[in-house]
Amino acid sequence: MTQAPAAKPPGPTPRNSLEPLFRPRSIAIVGASTDPTNMGLHWLETLTSFQFPGPFYPVNPGFSEIAGLRCYPRLVDIPGPVDYVISCIPASLVPNLIEECIQKEVKLLHLFTGRMAESGEKDRIKMEARIGEQARRGGLRLLGPNCMGLYYPAQNISYSPGFPREAGTVGCFSQSGSITNEIVDKASPRGARFSKVISFGNALDINECDLLEHFAQDPETKVIAIYIEGVKDGRRFLQLLKETTPKKPVLIHKGGHSGAGARAASSHTASLAGDEQIWEALLRQTGAVPAYNADDLADLIIAFLFLPPPRGRRAAVIGGPGGASVQAADDCDLAGLVMPSLSPEIQRQLQEIAPQTAFLLRNPVDTSALSNRTAFPKIVKTVAEWDGIDLLIGLTPDLNRPRDPTSHLENLTHFLELHQHVPNKPMVIVVSSANDGEEWRWRNISEKVARSSAAGIPVYPHVSRAARALSQFCRYHEFLASRNAE
Amino acid sequence: MTQAPAAKPPGPTPRNSLEPLFRPRSIAIVGASTDPTNMGLHWLETLTSFQFPGPFYPVNPGFSEIAGLRCYPRLVDIPGPVDYVISCIPASLVPNLIEECIQKEVKLLHLFTGRMAESGEKDRIKMEARIGEQARRGGLRLLGPNCMGLYYPAQNISYSPGFPREAGTVGCFSQSGSITNEIVDKASPRGARFSKVISFGNALDINECDLLEHFAQDPETKVIAIYIEGVKDGRRFLQLLKETTPKKPVLIHKGGHSGAGARAASSHTASLAGDEQIWEALLRQTGAVPAYNADDLADLIIAFLFLPPPRGRRAAVIGGPGGASVQAADDCDLAGLVMPSLSPEIQRQLQEIAPQTAFLLRNPVDTSALSNRTAFPKIVKTVAEWDGIDLLIGLTPDLNRPRDPTSHLENLTHFLELHQHVPNKPMVIVVSSANDGEEWRWRNISEKVARSSAAGIPVYPHVSRAARALSQFCRYHEFLASRNAE
Numbered sequence: 001m002t003q004a005p006a007a008k009p010p011g012p013t014p015r016n017s018l019e020p021l022f023r024p025r026s027i028a029i030v031g032a033s034t035d036p037t038n039m040g041l042h043w044l045e046t047l048t049s050f051q052f053p054g055p056f057y058p059v060n061p062g063f064s065e066i067a068g069l070r071c072y073p074r075l076v077d078i079p080g081p082v083d084y085v086i087s088c089i090p091a092s093l094v095p096n097l098i099e100e101c102i103q104k105e106v107k108l109l110h111l112f113t114g115r116m117a118e119s120g121e122k123d124r125i126k127m128e129a130r131i132g133e134q135a136r137r138g139g140l141r142l143l144g145p146n147c148m149g150l151y152y153p154a155q156n157i158s159y160s161p162g163f164p165r166e167a168g169t170v171g172c173f174s175q176s177g178s179i180t181n182e183i184v185d186k187a188s189p190r191g192a193r194f195s196k197v198i199s200f201g202n203a204l205d206i207n208e209c210d211l212l213e214h215f216a217q218d219p220e221t222k223v224i225a226i227y228i229e230g231v232k233d234g235r236r237f238l239q240l241l242k243e244t245t246p247k248k249p250v251l252i253h254k255g256g257h258s259g260a261g262a263r264a265a266s267s268h269t270a271s272l273a274g275d276e277q278i279w280e281a282l283l284r285q286t287g288a289v290p291a292y293n294a295d296d297l298a299d300l301i302i303a304f305l306f307l308p309p310p311r312g313r314r315a316a317v318i319g320g321p322g323g324a325s326v327q328a329a330d331d332c333d334l335a336g337l338v339m340p341s342l343s344p345e346i347q348r349q350l351q352e353i354a355p356q357t358a359f360l361l362r363n364p365v366d367t368s369a370l371s372n373r374t375a376f377p378k379i380v381k382t383v384a385e386w387d388g389i390d391l392l393i394g395l396t397p398d399l400n401r402p403r404d405p406t407s408h409l410e411n412l413t414h415f416l417e418l419h420q421h422v423p424n425k426p427m428v429i430v431v432s433s434a435n436d437g438e439e440w441r442w443r444n445i446s447e448k449v450a451r452s453s454a455a456g457i458p459v460y461p462h463v464s465r466a467a468r469a470l471s472q473f474c475r476y477h478e479f480l481a482s483r484n485a486e
Numbered sequence: 487m488t489q490a491p492a493a494k495p496p497g498p499t500p501r502n503s504l505e506p507l508f509r510p511r512s513i514a515i516v517g518a519s520t521d522p523t524n525m526g527l528h529w530l531e532t533l534t535s536f537q538f539p540g541p542f543y544p545v546n547p548g549f550s551e552i553a554g555l556r557c558y559p560r561l562v563d564i565p566g567p568v569d570y571v572i573s574c575i576p577a578s579l580v581p582n583l584i585e586e587c588i589q590k591e592v593k594l595l596h597l598f599t600g601r602m603a604e605s606g607e608k609d610r611i612k613m614e615a616r617i618g619e620q621a622r623r624g625g626l627r628l629l630g631p632n633c634m635g636l637y638y639p640a641q642n643i644s645y646s647p648g649f650p651r652e653a654g655t656v657g658c659f660s661q662s663g664s665i666t667n668e669i670v671d672k673a674s675p676r677g678a679r680f681s682k683v684i685s686f687g688n689a690l691d692i693n694e695c696d697l698l699e700h701f702a703q704d705p706e707t708k709v710i711a712i713y714i715e716g717v718k719d720g721r722r723f724l725q726l727l728k729e730t731t732p733k734k735p736v737l738i739h740k741g742g743h744s745g746a747g748a749r750a751a752s753s754h755t756a757s758l759a760g761d762e763q764i765w766e767a768l769l770r771q772t773g774a775v776p777a778y779n780a781d782d783l784a785d786l787i788i789a790f791l792f793l794p795p796p797r798g799r800r801a802a803v804i805g806g807p808g809g810a811s812v813q814a815a816d817d818c819d820l821a822g823l824v825m826p827s828l829s830p831e832i833q834r835q836l837q838e839i840a841p842q843t844a845f846l847l848r849n850p851v852d853t854s855a856l857s858n859r860t861a862f863p864k865i866v867k868t869v870a871e872w873d874g875i876d877l878l879i880g881l882t883p884d885l886n887r888p889r890d891p892t893s894h895l896e897n898l899t900h901f902l903e904l905h906q907h908v909p910n911k912p913m914v915i916v917v918s919s920a921n922d923g924e925e926w927r928w929r930n931i932s933e934k935v936a937r938s939s940a941a942g943i944p945v946y947p948h949v950s951r952a953a954r955a956l957s958q959f960c961r962y963h964e965f966l967a968s969r970n971a972e
Contacts, residue, residue, distance in 0.1 A: 326742050362750065
């Protein structure tokens with residue numbers, strides 16, 4: 001770092017040692033109850049289902065037992081040490097809890113508690129500031145307020161029972177719990193697994209800079225995905241981005257671009273959303289990869305997670321019928337990929353393989369009229385191995401009835417085989433979505449997505465999304481190359 | 487019409503009487519076989535499953551029976567009259583078939599047969615022209631070549647066994663069979679039903695002008711949806727669009743914008759795709775509604791089918807959590823909708839209904855922190871009935887586990903109720919997609935989509951798509967209003 005942190009004086013815990021905070025031996029959930037809509041109960045159940053190995057304690061003076069666990073009236077009544085506390089109590093009770101946390105030598109207090117600065121009310125803005133100061137003086141680190149906290153599968157910690165149990169290499173931090181859910185829910189069925197996901201809300205203490213620094217250094221994390229609404233310390237964030245992107249890709253979705261979006265960001269996480277133009281310029285400078293929404297972020301995550309570095313942005317699209325091929329070409333063009341015509345030599349080879357329908361085997365390569373289906377793998381291989389293309393987009397046609405005589409897995413199987421032969425050429429597969437259709441259709445789609453993901457091939461529901469992700473993926477590698485050329 | 491058709495001399499059948507061609511008493515499928523991949527067999531099975539009432543005949547000299555039906559060696563061997571013929575034979579055999587059709591007084595020959603002009607081969611381009619001339623001289627109308635033909639549910643005719651049996655009011659014509667499938671498959675689970683769908687391929691005889699004129703006059707059709715790659719007679723098409731849009735919305739997806747896309751359009755349907763800028767300007771002049779792809783077209787179809795005319799483009803978004811609300815505001819802004827702040831009076835009313843979380847009840851209206859869920863319908867009603875908004879976008883939150891204690895249908899149920907109370911305010915519902923997730927999730931989503939569709943409310947998988955469709959819907963009504971003001 002060439003520039004010292006500016007905004008906040010360093011607390012007693014050094015800035016770059018968040019990791020111990022996220023590996024608690026024990027957890028207390030303050031404000032848990034037996035009410036089925038109580039979020040404290042939700043955490044107890046989720047820790048149980050994730051088999052968190054250390055003890056975890058409900059705390060509430062109104063109960064002696066919750067979900068089969070002994071409930072303590074106050075945090076300080078818990079006999080053993082407590083490293084991590086989740087607060088589900090109203091904001092007005094938090095100052096007292098902080099005193100108890102300090103007394104109990106708690107390392108991290110996660111404030112699910114909201115209705116603080118984001119309420120826009122003056123006294124609550126002041127209260128949030130006072131709470132921050134109180135914790136800082138006592139050496140207590142805070143996550144939040146107004147957030148879902150920690151998902152750390154390797155430590156058996158989660159705030160959602162639906163998240164995968166297995167750990168992976170995507171590190172994610174987000175100011176929104178619901179968008180974090182979207183990211184995990186949309187990336188994990190396509191093969192992404194996470195090192196650690198942190199929902200950090202209003203960022204009163206631990207903020208986007210701390211988290212970026214943490215993930216930059218985290219050996220478990222290879223790809224960093226971020227959702228933020230505001231940046232507390234723009235200069236430090238910029239500097240950290242510059243330092244991080246040459247080592248790890250940093251994918252960022254920034255919320256609150258529009259006037260109404262900025263107003264919503266203010267009441268959501270008390271963030272000053274800032275100007276879109278400035279933000280875009282900032283990202284461009286640093287080599288960070290911009291995402292437009294959670295779908296886009298999930299699309300980028302799987303590209304950066306699975307694909308080998310590209311040699312360029314020349315793409316071939318293979319396997320669709322005519323109309324889909326026209327659309328695919330338009331989509332690739334719009335995303336900034338290049339669709340080269342096949343060379344005379346490659347055309348000659350394809351003519352030999354399928355003389356009747358060779359006129360359809362351009363780029364995109366429309367294979368729908370092949371009468372001899374054994375030609376398909378030969379065509380795919382010929383195009384994929386040609387050094388005139390850098391990227392491969394494989395289309396898998398939809399079915400139009402439950403059991404199609406031309407097996408719905410035919411194209412996919414050949415693409416998976418091909419992936420073994422040309423592992424160093426980035427390849428993605430398109431399996432179009434039909435989430436609101438009939439069950440047999442959903443089952444076919446699920447099977448194709450599961451197989452591709454298991455083979456480590458990124459899957460997209462539409463060529464437009466595949467092309468956009470590939471283009472950003474190429475842009476990042478162009479950025480790396482230009483840096484190395486300097 | 488102020489301008490006479492220019493390109494083609496009128497044939498013996500008057501131009502504007504396509505309807506009798508699409509109501510055949512009997513159908514012959516020439517080139518059917520028992521091979522399970524044979525498309526003729528596919529048509530026989532599909533007509534059977536659609537219970538086409540008239541006789542239909544397989545024709546093939548190599549078989550005496552196919553799919554339980556007597557097979558005739560030649561078309562002319564069929565004893566009764568044949569109105570409609572589907573050709574699945576190679577292009578070289580078509581001239582002879584045309585002679586037989588003329589002899590048999592067939593009204594419409596649908597050429598599924600491809601590899602004609604789209605092959606780019608000189609002799610085949612000439613052959614296609616000769617075939618067109620031969621049919622014209624004999625008074626035989628042609629659909630295609632190189633297309634899937636007719637889906638006309640009210641006449642029990644379909645080329646896909648998966649299409650809905652029930653008829654509706656969306657008329658669709660498309661140069662691509664696969665994109666037609668996409669349109670029907672993506673719009674019908676969301677409640678759209680079709681008067682007639684026509685895949686017309688290379689448009690050798692019946693072309694986009696004939697079809698637009700047909701659907702403009704068709705009393706069964708209220709919304710017209712089009713996919714085209716090229717226009718044979720631009721001046722006539724422009725004139726027809728101008729005449730049609732004041733009476734019925736015309737939604738158009740044009741393929742082949744990019745260089746590679748135009749090349750693909752050429753080998754797909756022998757179309758000259760033309761310049762995107764000219765095309766966009768043309769659409770703008772005529773009041774036609776542009777769509778970017780099949781998803782977009784499906785999104786527009788359900789908006790135009792279900793929504794009452796809007797008073798303006800001021801939108802309210804209700805029902806999401808914080809992050810989703812920020813995203814929704816950004817999406818609406820990008821699409822060109824206006825997100826007004828709630829008036830002081832409406833804010834006062836919401837403050838009364840939910841004093842604790844009123845700071846979240848802006849626009850978007852974030853209802854995720856409501857502790858008292860009975861407040862939800864009151865909030866929705868207050869905002870929906872406010873005359874400061876013209877459009878309502880209802881969000882239905884995702885579940886994060888199979889059985890959520892807060893019922894996954896809660897928001898939806900209140901939106902459906904509200905729809906009864908304010909039927910004249912356009913309302914759409916967002917049910918986010920999870921097509922590649924777990925089965926319980928897919929079931930929840932399907933249920934929400936089915937309920938909304940049954941209630942006649944358009945459903946979208948993302949706010950961005952809802953906002954884009956609404957914005958185009960508003961633009962069309964702004965076009966109508968500006969015309970009436972002239």
